[in-house]
Amino acid sequence: MPDLSTIVSDIAAEMAAAPDRGIPADYIPPLAAVDPGRFGIAVIERDGTCHLAGDADESFSIQSVSKVFALTLALGAVGDQLWRRVGREPSGSAFNSIVQLETEHGVPRNPFINAGAIVVADVLLGRNQPREVLGELLRFVRAAAGEDGIFIDEAVARAEQDTGHRNMALANYMRAFGNLHHPPEATLGVYFHQCALAMSCRQLALTGRYLMAGGINPTTGHSIVSAQRARRINALMLTCGHYDGSGEFAYRVGLPGKSGVGGGILAIAPGIASIAVWSPGLNERGNSQLGTLALERLVQRTGWSIFEPRG
Numbered sequence: 001m002p003d004l005s006t007i008v009s010d011i012a013a014e015m016a017a018a019p020d021r022g023i024p025a026d027y028i029p030p031l032a033a034v035d036p037g038r039f040g041i042a043v044i045e046r047d048g049t050c051h052l053a054g055d056a057d058e059s060f061s062i063q064s065v066s067k068v069f070a071l072t073l074a075l076g077a078v079g080d081q082l083w084r085r086v087g088r089e090p091s092g093s094a095f096n097s098i099v100q101l102e103t104e105h106g107v108p109r110n111p112f113i114n115a116g117a118i119v120v121a122d123v124l125l126g127r128n129q130p131r132e133v134l135g136e137l138l139r140f141v142r143a144a145a146g147e148d149g150i151f152i153d154e155a156v157a158r159a160e161q162d163t164g165h166r167n168m169a170l171a172n173y174m175r176a177f178g179n180l181h182h183p184p185e186a187t188l189g190v191y192f193h194q195c196a197l198a199m200s201c202r203q204l205a206l207t208g209r210y211l212m213a214g215g216i217n218p219t220t221g222h223s224i225v226s227a228q229r230a231r232r233i234n235a236l237m238l239t240c241g242h243y244d245g246s247g248e249f250a251y252r253v254g255l256p257g258k259s260g261v262g263g264g265i266l267a268i269a270p271g272i273a274s275i276a277v278w279s280p281g282l283n284e285r286g287n288s289q290l291g292t293l294a295l296e297r298l299v300q301r302t303g304w305s306i307f308e309p310r311g
């Protein structure tokens with residue numbers, strides 16, 4: 001196998017020339033304005049070696065990738081009690097779908113569809129103010145990344161607030177079933193701001209290292225979550241991290257991954273690497289078109305699929 005830096009830079013060059021780049025999300029206006037020609041990739045190995053290519057240092061809206069970090073915090077706060085209010089099964093439905101909520105009594109299928117992430121935000125609110133929850137989330141990602149320069153993009157948060165009618169419908173519907181404990185405006189305030197986290201591929205891959213290394217930040221040696229919790233979050237990313245495209249992502253890439261409509265994907269090769277890719281154009285399921293292709297090629301060239309026989 002060629003060395004990893006060559007693989008990563010080759011993939012970035014191939015993506016720069018790719019003709020079919022997908023279409024950026026248009027329902028959140030600032031996302032529609034992002035240049036679809038962008039592509040970035042960051043691969044961080046367990047020993048800390050970092051391979052960057054393309055726009056790996058440019059900040060983008062991580063959107064639903066943030067649901068992984070919110071879930072990590074919610075499990076830290078309430079442990080397995082979380083699963084009384086949200087399931088752990090793939091939905092097979094679109095990220096913002098409401099259909100299953102009626103027959104399933106306001107309990108979302110998993111924490112990565114919008115309804116599930118809104119419940120997770122509600123759990124994080126607990127007895128805190130939205131401002132405190134967002135402060136905790138920022139402290140968490142900054143500490144996990146080992147970088148202070150990570151912020152929430154207020155313009156994106158405001159745009160989500162102005163256009164998030166479907167999310168408001170989901171929140172109100174779940175409130176009617178008693179599965180939202182705070183006023184929908186407060187819970188959605190947390191959710192919209194969490195989605196508006198802006199990070200670069202490098203920062204995102206740095207943050208994801210605890211999922212690659214059994215819950216430990218491999219650079220500092222600090223434990224962030226237990227090994228079992230890291231394994232279970234990875235399992236949810238594999239089965240639910242790409243909405244109704246999760247099966248396809250597992251088939252093509254074979255890694256736990258979480259996508260966002262900003263075009264980012266965090267993917268974890270357990271024990272090996274934390275990977276972030278970004279390209280704003282999305283496929284028909286709302287997942288990054290070139291981000292998925294880049295990960296598919298990375299895994300083909302490295303043999304990192306979790307389904308690859310080891311040893």
Ligand code: GLU
Pocket residue numbers: 062063064065095096114160167195259260261262286
């Ligand atoms: N903030 C977006 C929404 O709620 C997140 C969706 C996504 O990234 O998939 O619609």
